[in-house]
């Protein structure tokens with residue numbers, strides 16, 4: 001009879017010198033580390049290369065922070081802050097430039113008393129394909145200069161043209177991140193941010209894509225054309241569908257539907 | 266120097282360890298940012314801040330995976346003790362990288378909005394009643410709190426002041442934290458990204474860590490279960506003195522679940538608890554060095570006959586009574602109070618040295 005059942009003899013499998021932290025490492029351990037440590041670094045680089053290279057396309061859009069951009073046009077408050085710029089070269093002879101405050105609080109922008117006023121605004125341009133937004137500081141005198149020159153077309157509110165009822169499926173995006181501040185500014189990992197931006201008054205866009213890759217970006221309003229209520233927040237960034245009406249205001253397509261018309265798919 | 270938390274100090278091995286750790290994190294994040302910032306084929310380029318959030322999160326999760334793998338690896342192969350030795354710094358660095366991930370995510374996604382960032386973290390995605398829609402950030406936050414508690418109490422000062430069982434329980438929370446983080450990834454990044462690389466990598470790390478623990482655990486469980494039959498009181502017949510290698514120990518489980526390390530050295534036999542006073546390292550896997558039992562984890566030492574650390578240290582572990590009868594080592598399963606001196610059993614014919 002030798003050792004009783006259950007007795008472990010570590011010396012059987014482990015015959016080498018022991019590594020003790022406060023002493024010089026034994027030769028076996030040095031040899032082990034000489035191989036293992038470089039392998040670890042290569043593994044770290046390889047794993048992070050793999051993760052980084054497989055990330056989704058960050059999407060179109062740019063946030064041109066390196067320069068200040070000047071836009072001259074008429075200030076409009078509703079349904080969201082924007083500038084209407086006359087541009088004979090553009091389709092329908094004008095361009096809409098949405099206005100967003102720095103950060104996520106558009107409600108800090110207050111210029112109700114300047115509705116329709118021709119101004120020169122300076123800020124940072126956010127641009128995604130033919131969609132534009134100007135990011136400006138909260139204090140008006142830091143970015144807004146009234147201009148007195150005559151600007152034909154700019155002070156005239158464009159007509160609202162109905163393109164008829166439509167049933168659309170897509171995603172509710174916060175226009176600021178989506179137009180280029182965060183790339184990628186979409187998907188579940190961006191849901192909380194997008195919802196916070198829309199809560200802060202950043203205009204929401206409805207991003208509609210067809211199977212063959214064509215896409216359309218529509219500014220979202222309620223059924224009457226006013227700002228969309230906060231009931232939309234839980235649905236932000238998720239795939240949804242809604243019955244509504246498409247209208248064109250100048251160069252901008254808008255989707256009119258009440259928040260409760262949106263259904264998660 | 267009566268405080269045990271001063272027992273471990275800076276030394277060459279720790280500096281090498283930390284430099285290496287730094288290089289590891291730098292390479293991980295550097296490669297991630299370099300690759301991620303390349304313009305995609307579509308001409309689109311990623312936002313550096315979003316990329317940094319991802320790089321830091323991925324690095325922190327990888328480090329935590331390594332931390333959890335080192336324990337069972339060191340039980341299976343002693344060479345991994347070199348990595349276990351300074352695991353606490355690894356833990357603190359992991360916490361710092363995770364803090365940077367958290368801080369940047371909070372700043373980029375939740376700050377300068379209409380809500381307090383910490384409120385936004387919990388209410389901006391309200392889909393708590395949905396599994397695929399669940400606000401994954403809250404899971405990361407819960408894991409972060411656990412990691413913070415562990416990092417803050419990682420110093421031996423706390424081990425001393427919280428008492429070993431409380432400290433150990435606190436540090437066992439690393440497993441729930443890891444589970445929370447796996448869900449943080451599954452319900453976050455995996456819901457957004459389309460490449461199959463991510464589910465495969467996440468599953469591989471999770472299965473890898475779990476099976477390492479399972480394998481290491483099964484080995485010890487197999488040894489323990491043999492002992493379950495041993496119900497009778499009185500002394501336990503462990504083995505013959507020659508079954509123990511010189512300056513080494515065998516480990517025997519006791520019916521109550523304790524483990525005893527029985528050392529042979531210089532023609533004598535002494536028995537002490539298998540659990541190191543420091544962080545429960547397996548003393549029986551250590552050696553007798555300079556006349557002292559030396560723990561394989563961080564090198565704490567105890568005299569074999571009374572279980573007291575050699576001066577200037579004063580740490581104490583439990584000793585057990587041993588005898589040699591008819592060529593067998595017999596052990597009294599009742600532990601003595603830590604620091605109780607027990608006359609070593611002399612091995613007949615061994616010719617006691619010293």
Ligand code: HEM
Pocket residue numbers: 051189190315318319320321322323324325326329363366367370371374386402403405406407408409412446449450453454
């Ligand atoms: C403390 C609260 C935390 C918050 C608020 C948080 C937030 C986030 C967010 C928003 C993302 C998505 C990033 C993006 O795709 O843009 C993310 C991803 C991730 N997080 Fe966290 N996180 C937290 C804690 C942690 C911790 C403690 C770890 C790991 C130790 C961790 C590991 C990860 C990983 C691995 C990813 C996936 C990275 C990727 O997209 O490739 N997170 N986290």
Ligand code: FES
Pocket residue numbers: 541542543544545546547560561562563564565
């Ligand atoms: S020296 Fe740290 S556990 Fe023994």
